[in-house]
Amino acid sequence: MENALKLGDLKLYWLDGGRLGFDGGAMFGVVPKKVWQKRLPADDENFIDFIASPILVRTPETVVIIETGFGNKLTEKQKKIFRVTKEWNILKSLSETGLSREDVEHVILTHLDFDHAGGIAVLEDGEIALTFPNAKHHVQAKEWEDANNPNRRAAHSYWPINFEMLRDSEVLVLADGDKEIVPGISVIHSGGHHRGHQIVTLESNGEKAIHMGDVLPTHIHFNPLWVMGYDDHPIDVISLREKWEHKGIEEGAWFTFYHDPLLNSCKFDPDGNVIQKWPE
DSSP, X not given: OOOOEEXXXXXXXXXXXXXXXXXXXXXXXXXXXHHHTTTSOOOTTSEEEEEOOOEEEEOSSOEEEEOOOSOSOOOXXXXXXXXXXXOOOHHHHHHTTTOOGXXXXXXXXXXXXXXXXXXXXXXXTTEEEESSTTOEEEEEHHHHHHHHSOOTTGGGTOOHHHHGGGTTOTTEEEESSXXXXXXXXXXXXXXXXXXXXXXXXXXXXXXXXXXXXXXXXXXXXXXXTOOOTTOSOHHHHHHHHHHHHHHHHHTTOEEEOSSOXXXXXXXXXXXXXXXXXXXX
């Protein structure tokens, strides 16, 4: 499979992490439904179908995955609650790139909500194992602290079954702020969606991409004021979007998305219009 977004010497592939539904009001906060549904129509119960697509990054030296999908450990009840319309299938789509799970050397999590971190561990023959056993798993220290000691609000999205295998392991790498993971790929502690949320930047041969995780879940959220009800610190999200959108537009960067059901990546003009998209 060579359906990749090329960024200098980097190749980006979107893997099949499944599809699930989120409440439209929660995804767009105080924005009136009459406004947002023109961009993303909801079903009769106000739910919108979103993807959860991890990004595989092949560099000349290594293999990196950003996010992991919601995994294969959901119960039938949970699948109904979260409107799963397509099962997690990351390992098959990884194999279509010519790679196995053992080839992955780094996993970057923007945060540890179940829909991003569920694929850290896989259920196989009744046993739970690390999906990518040879990979260093990169998480902000503040996010790790909050996931392991969640408040009442956060407990609904931090599920220990997804990340408990990382505890006291050699593959867990906690970042205390900004850090280069491999040449050309760095994490930036952002906060916003969660206190320990991080953004991922990618750069090669002068070409750039920014993965903002749930700070910018889809291209439709370009308007800084269109914050989600899921955001713990919405005022910070507004400031982060203003900062990083301006920076990305000035540098001609791609913005990559994890949840966007319409496109995987795009470039914006200053008014938020999509001027280039991938796939075309």
